[in-house]
Amino acid sequence: MATIIVRPGRERPILQRHPWVFSGAIARVSGNPAPGEVVEVCAHDGSWLARGFWSSSSQLRVRLATWDANQPLDETWLRDTITRAVSGREQWLINPAIACRLVFSESDGLPGLIVDRYGCYLVIQLLTQAMATRVDQVVAALVDLLAPRGIYERSDADVREKEDLLPAVGLRWGEMPPRMPVTPITALGQPASGIRMFADLPAGQKTGIYLDQAINHARVGAYCTDADILDCFSYAGGFALAAARAGARRLTLLDASADALTLAGENLRLNNITTPAEFVEGDAFHILRRYRSEQRQFDAIILDPPKFAYQQAHLERATRGYKDINLQALHLIRPGGILATFSCSGLVSADLFQKVIFSAAVDARRDVQILERLTQAPDHPVLLSFPESEYLKGFICRVW
Ligand code: SAH
Numbered sequence: 109m110a111t112i113i114v115r116p117g118r119e120r121p122i123l124q125r126h127p128w129v130f131s132g133a134i135a136r137v138s139g140n141p142a143p144g145e146v147v148e149v150c151a152h153d154g155s156w157l158a159r160g161f162w163s164s165s166s167q168l169r170v171r172l173a174t175w176d177a178n179q180p181l182d183e184t185w186l187r188d189t190i191t192r193a194v195s196g197r198e199q200w201l202i203n204p205a206i207a208c209r210l211v212f213s214e215s216d217g218l219p220g221l222i223v224d225r226y227g228c229y230l231v232i233q234l235l236t237q238a239m240a241t242r243v244d245q246v247v248a249a250l251v252d253l254l255a256p257r258g259i260y261e262r263s264d265a266d267v268r269e270k271e272d273l274l275p276a277v278g279l280r281w282g283e284m285p286p287r288m289p290v291t292p293i294t295a296l297g298q299p300a301s302g303i304r305m306f307a308d309l310p311a312g313q314k315t316g317i318y319l320d321q322a323i324n325h326a327r328v329g330a331y332c333t334d335a336d337i338l339d340c341f342s343y344a345g346g347f348a349l350a351a352a353r354a355g356a357r358r359l360t361l362l363d364a365s366a367d368a369l370t371l372a373g374e375n376l377r378l379n380n381i382t383t384p385a386e387f388v389e390g391d392a393f394h395i396l397r398r399y400r401s402e403q404r405q406f407d408a409i410i411l412d413p414p415k416f417a418y419q420q421a422h423l424e425r426a427t428r429g430y431k432d433i434n435l436q437a438l439h440l441i442r443p444g445g446i447l448a449t450f451s452c453s454g455l456v457s458a459d460l461f462q463k464v465i466f467s468a469a470v471d472a473r474r475d476v477q478i479l480e481r482l483t484q485a486p487d488h489p490v491l492l493s494f495p496e497s498e499y500l501k502g503f504i505c506r507v508w
Contacts, residue, residue, distance in 0.1 A: 109139070109145075109146060109147060109148055110137060110138065110139030110140065110141035110145065110147045110148070110162065111137070111138045111139060111147065111148045111149075111150055112129065112134055112137055112147050112148070112149045112150070112162075112169070112170055113134070113135045113136050113137070113138065113150050113151075113152060113154075114129065114133050114134060114135060114149065114150070114151060114152065114157070115132075115133055115134065115135045115152065116135075116151075116152045118133040119151045119152075119157060122149060122157045122158055122172065123157065124493055125158075125172075125175055125493035125494075126172075126493055126494060127160070127171055127172045127173070127214045127219055127493070127494055128168050128170075128171065128172070128214075128494075128496075129149060129160070129168075129169055129170035129171075129172065130167055130168055130169065131167050131168075131169045132167075134169060134170075135152060141162040141164075142162070142164075143162065143163065143164040143165075143237040143241065143272070144161055144162065144163070144236070144237035144238040144239075144240065144241040144242070145161070145162050145238075146159060146160070146161060146162075146180075146181045147159070147160060147161070147162045147170060149170060149172065156177055157175075158172045158174065158175045159172070159173065159174045159175075159177075159179070159181055160172035160173050160174075160181075160219075161173065161181070161219065161220075161236065161237070161238030162237075162238075163236060163237050163238070163271055164237065164272065165237075165270065165271055165272035166236075166270045166271050166272075167270075168270075171214070171219035171220060171236060171238065172219075173185075173189075173217060173218070173219060183245050183249075186218075186242065186245055186246065186249055187249045187252070187253070189216070189217050189218050190210075190211060190218065190221075190223070190246075190249050190250065190253060191253060192216070192217070193210060193211045193212075193216035193217075193218065193223075194210050194211075194253060194254070196216075196489075197209075197210055197487055199296060200293045200487065201225070203291065203300070204227060204228065205227050205289075205290055205291045205304075206225070206227070206290065206291050206292075206293055207224070207225065207226045207227070207290035207291065207292055207293070207305075207307060207316070207317060207319055207322075208224070208225050208293050208319065208487045209222070209223070209224050209225075209319050209320075209485075209487040209488055210223040210224065210225050210230075210254075210487075211223035212487070212488050212489060212497070213235070213497075214491060214494050214496075214497055215488070215489045215490065215491040215494065215497045216489070218239075219236060219238070219239075220234060220235045220236025220238055220239040220240075221233070221234060221235075221239045221246065222235070222315070223246075223250065224315045224316070224319060225254070225256075226285065226288065226290050226307045226309060226315075226316055227288055227290050228256055228257040228258075229256055229257055229258045229259070229260065229285040229288075229309060230250055230254065230256045230258070230259045230260070231259075231260050231261075231262050231285075231309050231315040231316060232246060232247070232250070232259060232260070232261050232262070232263075232280065233261070233262055233263050233265060233315065234246065234261065234263045234276065235263065235265060235267050235268060235271070236271055237271050237272070237273065240263070240268075240271070240273050240276065243261070243276075243280065247259055247280050247281050250281075251281055251282075256281075256282060257282050257283050257285075258279060258281060258282035258283040258284060258285050259279075259280045259281040259282060260278070260279055260280065260284075260285050260309045260310060261276055261277060261278055261279075261280050262277060262309070262310075262314075262315050263275060263276040263277065264276075264277050266418075277310070284310075285309040285310070287306055287307070287308045288306070288307055289304040289305065289306055289307075289378055290304065290305060290306075290307045290316075290317070291303065291304055291305075292305060292317065292319065292322035292325070292346070293319075293322045293323065293485060293486075293487060294322070294323065294326065295323050295326075295486075296486075298326070301325075301326055301350070301353070302353075303325070303349050303350065303353060303379060304375075304378055304379060305317055305344055305346065305349070305375050305378070306344070306371060306374055306375055306378065308371075312344075312371075313343060313368070317343075317344055317346070318343060318344075318346065319485060319487065319488070320452070320484040320485050320488050320500050321346055321347075321412065321450075321484075321485070321500075322346070322485045323485045323486070324347075324448075324450075324482045324485070324502060325346040325347050325349065325350040326350050327480060327482060327504065328347055328350065328351070328408075328410060328446075328448040328504060329347065329349075329350025329351045329352075329353060329354040329356075330350075330354055331354075331408060331446045331448070331479075331504060332350075332351035332354050332355070332356040332407075332408050332446070333354050333355040333356070334355055334356070334357050334407075335351065335356050335357060335358075335406075335407035335408045335445075335446070336356075336357055336358040336360075336405075336406050336407045336408075337351045337356050337358070337359055337360065337406060337407065337408040337409070337410070338360045338362060338406045338408070338409045338410070338437075338440070339351070339359065339360065339361045339362065339410050340362045340392050340396070340409060340410060340411050340412070340413075340433070340437070341362070341363060341392060341410075341411065341412045341413045341414065342361040342362060342363045342368065342369070342372055342410075342412075343363060343365075343368045343371075343372070343412075344368060344371045344372050344375055345361055345371075345372030345373075345375050345376060347410040347412065347448070348361050348372065348376070348385070349375055349376065349379055349381065351408070351410075352376070352379075352381040352383045352385075353379070353381075356383055356408075357383070357384075357407075358383065358384050358385075358386075359376075359383055359384070359385040359386070360385075360386045360388060360406070361385065361386070361387050361388065362388045362389075362390065362392055362395055363388075363389065364389065364390065364391055364392070365389075366389050369387040369388075369389055372387065373385070373387060392411075392413070392433060393429075393432060393433065393436075396433060396436035396437060396440065397436055399440055400436060400439050400440060404440060405440055405441070405442045406440055406441060406442065406445065407441075407442055407445045407446065408441075408445055408446035408447075408448070409437045409440060409441055409445075409446070409447055409448070410448045410449075410450075411433055411434065411437055411447070411448070411449045411450060412448075412450045412452075412502075413429070413430075413433060413450070413451075413452075414452070415452050415453050416429045416430060416451070416453050416456075417453035417454075417455040417456055418453075418455075419455070420455060422455075423455055423456070426453055426455070426456060427456065427460065427464050430451060430456070430461065430464045430465075431464050431467055431468050431471075434447070434449055434464065434465055434468035435468040435471050435472055437449070438468055438469060438472035438474050438476070438507060439472055441474075441507040443507070443508050444506065444507075444508060445506070445507050446504065446505065446506060446507070447476070447503075447504075447505045447507050448502060448503070448504045448505070449465060449502060449503055449505065450482070450500065450501070450502035451500075451501055451502070452499055452500045453499070454496055454498075454499035456501075457501075458481070458498075458501040461501050461503075462478075462503070465503060465505070474507050474508060475507070475508040476505045476506070476507050476508075477505060477506045477508075478503050478504075478505055479503075479504045479505060479506055480503070480504040481501070481502070481503055482500075482501070482502035482503070482504065483498065483500055483501060483502070484498070484499065484500035488500075
């Protein structure tokens with residue numbers, strides 16, 4: 109097995125179980141590891157630190173998966189670790205219609221592996237060379253553990269490029285998943301929302317729906333009773349659905365994708381929602397400005413844009429983008445109304461995001477109170493030794 113020797117002084121994060129070793133931390137490689145192969149990671153003095161998976165192309169050279177020298181990273185380890193991840197979600201799995209993330213990559217000790225469950229079907233994403241070369245083992249483990257009706261691969265995320273992997277999409281086991289209604293998870297202790305959403309696993313964005321916002325839909329919806337709301341970046345309308353359920357008076361859904369709006373309309377019908385709804389296809393940056401010139405006002409606006417910052421170099425442009433849409437939205441909110449604003453860019457910390465909203469509030473000359481701070485749903489856990497796993501942040505604000 110190849111051995112990776114880290115530079116002096118670079119052992120600390122590894123000892124603290126941070127799972128990433130970047131190329132800059134590596135002093136030398138002894139051996140010639142193949143893409144995705146298991147490697148040993150040692151300190152400069154030769155002492156063993158951890159074991160992980162090699163990537164031949166990414167700057168992120170090793171993803172660590174065990175700090176126990178006696179633990180081989182073999183098929184049994186893969187099965188046991190998937191089993192552990194699933195056991196942590198049992199409370200949601202009781203309901204057979206529920207959509208839930210079962211494996212969240214590094215947070216579940218399985219770097220590069222995402223498994224989402226949509227009713228009787230599973231979607232997998234294999235985002236590293238290590239997982240891509242173990243696709244058969246992953247599928248076999250999931251079949252034995254969960255006996256799904258079908259397993260569909262959606263490894264079409266851009267991050268595969270960094271791993272020198274082509275997109276991989278298709279049925280890997282069993283039956284082709286149909287377009288089906290599923291129920292997103294609710295917070296523990298909360299009654300089931302009863303909301304259903306269509307999931308189209310082969311064609312939907314991400315693996316079908318935005319599971320990470322499942323709990324936030326209801327949290328935000330609770331502030332929308334009697335409100336005229338704008339669900340901006342609506343995709344399948346998760347926030348609008350929850351707002352309607354909570355008694356919103358009027359819904360406006362805005363998205364750049366016509367398919368997303370069609371899906372949102374179908375979801376409103378699926379839930380027998382009769383609240384007046386308008387569907388607006390277009391660029392939020394332009395349409396928010398147009399609404400301002402038309403002096404249009406809303407009681408609540410939800411801003412849930414796609415990821416703006418993919419790398420450190422884009423951070424400044426991303427923060428300008430966040431400030432712009434938040435500033436525009438603040439102009440459109442009636443005094444006492446609600447702004448629910450999100451960022452799913454991992455590189456934008458909650459602290460930075462709060463500063464961006466502050467700066468928008470100053471420019472808009474509005475008083476803004478944070479009522480709630482939100483994060484990703486608990487089936488997307490944040491691993492303490494890996495703060496990067498906390499990527500979604502949001503604020504529910506009252507705007508005066
Ligand atoms: N709020 C949704 C998820 C939104 S994902 C939920 O809770 O499920 C982000 C959405 O923004 C996508 O549907 C994408 O089509 C849309 N989008 C991306 N850029 C946009 C733009 N400039 N203007 C409007 N919508 C945009």
